[in-house]
Amino acid sequence: MADASTIRALDAVKALAFIGDLSMGQPTDHSLRTSWLAARLAAEAGHDDAQCCVVQEVSLLRWSGCTANAAGFSEWLGDDIGGREAMLAMRPGWGGEADVEGRMEATIQPLAQIHCEVSGEIARMLGLEEMTQTALRHIFEAWDGGGFPERLDGARVPQAVFLVALASDLEILSRVYGLEGAQTLIAQKAGRQYPAALSRIACERAAGWLAELDQQSAANRDATLDALPMQQSTAPxxxxxxxxxxxxxxxxxxxxxxxxxxxxxxxxxxxxxxxxxxxxxxxxxxxxxxxxxxxxxxxxxxxxxxxxxxxxxxxxxxxxxxxxxxxxxxxxxxxxxxxxxxxxxxxxxxxxxxxxxxxxxxxxxxxxxxxxxxxxxxxxxxxxxxxxxxxxxxxxxxxxxxxxxxxxxxxxxxxxxxxADRNRPAAARASLLSPREAEVLKHISLGASNKEVARTLQMSPSTVRTHVESVFRKLECSTRAAATLKASTLGLI
CATH class of the missing domain: 1.10.3210.10 (Hypothetical protein af1432)
Structure with a gap:
């Protein structure tokens, strides 16, 4: 469509950070503050400059997949924004009936899978480093192996995951419960959500870091972000x-x-x-x-x-x-x-x-x-x-x-x-998916169930399922949200 239709990847990331904060019920500078805290924590823990850059990128894109599972959270909690705000603040009873009935793991796992796959895919589309992509694809894993989506033990999880999770907890919990309350809750999660040694560093340095962060101007924070290696162009x-x-x-x-x-x-x-x-x-x-x-x-x-x-x-x-x-x-x-x-x-x-x-x-x-x-x-x-x-x-x-x-x-x-059609030759689009697969994809991307697609296209649900599986395989994804995102980029829907 448009002339010179690219923007800096960094500006796209800032936009996605803003979107993510709104979606999660957070102040619109939450991801920016988390990024700063995560970088300080990484440096204090002895990580090099490259890792400090990774944790900043991961912090800014941590919630980039949250629009993709908003429908699932809305179905579960009634209010996708308020429910997730309560979850992040660790408010008692935030999980509702799923928690009472022992269905939390089964409920959260598919939502985490959607989020992780989409956020990792976004990082790939933006041209970010493999370390950033991998961390985002495992962003809800835990140190003790009880996280999502794959329940990996701490040794198999990128360190950026724990650094960002801890920085985010510090930012949110200190705002909601005060510094002492945040330190108490972080200590309770130590050894489970993130390494105990890392949590001790955060708790010891928290007061000074938060005071410094509160005094920091928006211009200074932007200057720090502008130094990140995300200067390449990307599609808006x-x-x-x-x-x-x-x-x-x-x-x-x-x-x-x-x-x-x-x-x-x-x-x-x-x-x-x-x-x-x-x-x-x-x-x-x-x-x-x-x-x-x-x-x-x-x-x-x-x-x-x-x-x-x-x-x-x-x-x-x-x-x-x-x-x-x-x-x-x-x-x-x-x-x-x-x-x-x-x-x-x-x-x-x-x-x-x-x-x-x-x-x-x-x-x-x-x-x-x-x-x-x-x-x-x-x-x-x-x-x-x-x-x-x-x-x-x-x-x-x-x-x-x-x-x-x-x-x-x-x-x-x-x-x-x-x-989208002008930007991608018809022959290239046709070679990726069959006409029937493209038709099925269009319907599921708009939220239709397999049964609804079957009724609309007059085919059996099993045939629809076969087409969906084929679409996932060709697009190299496992969730409808990721398929929709990739299909939009490729001009398929």
């Missing part, structure tokens, strides 16, 4: 794909919004730089969605006032991301205006008229169009004519910009080839 679409993993029925949504916005901008005469900026804004406009639980997003009817207020804050959280990701500041500003309306009825700012720039007007129209044309748990996708009629009503009500809507509909109805 990976951020969009991770965002969309949170809700199975959102697969590919952010890419389609970005493509529609850029196409609309082309029709309006945007230059290459403006088109690229609008495209990137479309990719990341859903970052703030991570702050809202899946239970709210899956609500079939009218939202309660409290739930609606959380939804209205989605673009606020997207705007906050720009504070963490300096290189994408202009794009996040545009992205945060995706739900503003010309008459002032939008959110979160309630901006109106001239306060909404050309790029934001285009993005608002594109996001509305793609949402209407996409199926949701509570409704089927609208047809082209139906969606166009809705946009026409929005224009007449002076909520959407008429020029942007006209340009968008012109672009969307001229039979253009999707960007």
């Amino acid at each position: 679409e990976i951020v969009a794909d991770v965002i969309d993993l949170k809700l199975p029925w959102m697969a590919g949504y952010s890419r389609r919004v970005a493509e529609a916005a850029a196409g609309c901008g082309t029709r309006l005469g945007f230059d290459a730089e403006l088109r690229q900026r609008t495209y990137l804004a479309g990719l990341i406009h859903g970052m703030g969605r991570m702050a809202v639980s899946n239970a709210i997003w899956n609500t079939p009817g009218r939202l309660s006032p409290a739930a609606w207020e959380k939804v209205r804050l989605v673009p606020y959280w997207t705007a906050r991301a720009g504070k963490q990701i300096g290189a994408l500041a202009r794009e996040t500003e545009i992205a945060s205006q995706a739900y503003e309306r010309l008459d002032g009825s939008g959110y979160f700012r309630g901006a109106a008229g001239g306060a909404i720039g050309a790029e934001a007007r285009v993005l608002a129209a594109a996001a509305c169009w793609v949402a209407l044309r996409s199926p949701r748990p509570w409704r089927a996708a609208l047809s082209t004519d139906e969606a166009a009629a809705v946009l026409g009503e929005e224009v007449r009500a002076v909520r959407l910009d008429a020029g942007s809507v006209d340009a968008l509909l012109s672009f969307e109805t001229d039979g253009h080839e999707p960007a």
Whole structure:
């Protein structure tokens, strides 16, 4: 699609750290603080500079797989965000009925498998070192061999796993329970979650480190991150794909919004730089969605006032991301205006008229169009004519910009080839999966079960299962979330 469509891997990592913190119910600088603490802990424990860099990278990407299992946590705990916040804070009874009934291990294992596989795959896609990838693929293993996903004993687990786990515990538990409370809980986990010697170092140095960290400015912290070996270019679409993993029925949504916005901008005469900026804004406009639980997003009817207020804050959280990701500041500003309306009825700012720039007007129209044309748990996708009629009503009500809507509909109805298809030759796509496998993959990527796919495609569940197994084998993955992520990158869905 876009011109010079790459960003620094480091900026993608910062975006993913922000997304992960929101998804886990943490302050938006949790991963940044953990990264700093993990590096200090590694250095104090005698590790070299290379290992210190690895633990920083792992800290920033530790939660990158958490959008992929949000649906599972939502089904288990009701609130994927609040439930995981309680889990990390070790609040009594956080596991609910699964804990009471002795089902914790069986419940957590598949969720950990999804998380680890996806986060490791993200590191691979970003071009990070093998040590970082391996640590992320084992990020929930424990020193005593009781961790996930493979229950490896401590000697077989990368040291970065324990360094990051301990740094994260120190950051979270000291914030929730105070320094002494954190030291007590860390001591209880010593010898089980991480080596006892490592926990002693953390507890001895904790007061000084936390005081130093609290006094550190954001600029100084960014300078430390900018020194990390993640300066290579990467595709910005990976951020969009991770965002969309949170809700199975959102697969590919952010890419389609970005493509529609850029196409609309082309029709309006945007230059290459403006088109690229609008495209990137479309990719990341859903970052703030991570702050809202899946239970709210899956609500079939009218939202309660409290739930609606959380939804209205989605673009606020997207705007906050720009504070963490300096290189994408202009794009996040545009992205945060995706739900503003010309008459002032939008959110979160309630901006109106001239306060909404050309790029934001285009993005608002594109996001509305793609949402209407996409199926949701509570409704089927609208047809082209139906969606166009809705946009026409929005224009007449002076909520959407008429020029942007006209340009968008012109672009969307001229039979253009999707960007993913242009970037990957048809022959190459066809050689990877059979047409039937690609069809099955498309359905499962949107959250359909094997039985649902079987009914839709009029085949037996066993045949669907065979196709799914073949897709997993060809894509070298073992979970649907990882398959969806890889398929999006390869232009298969």
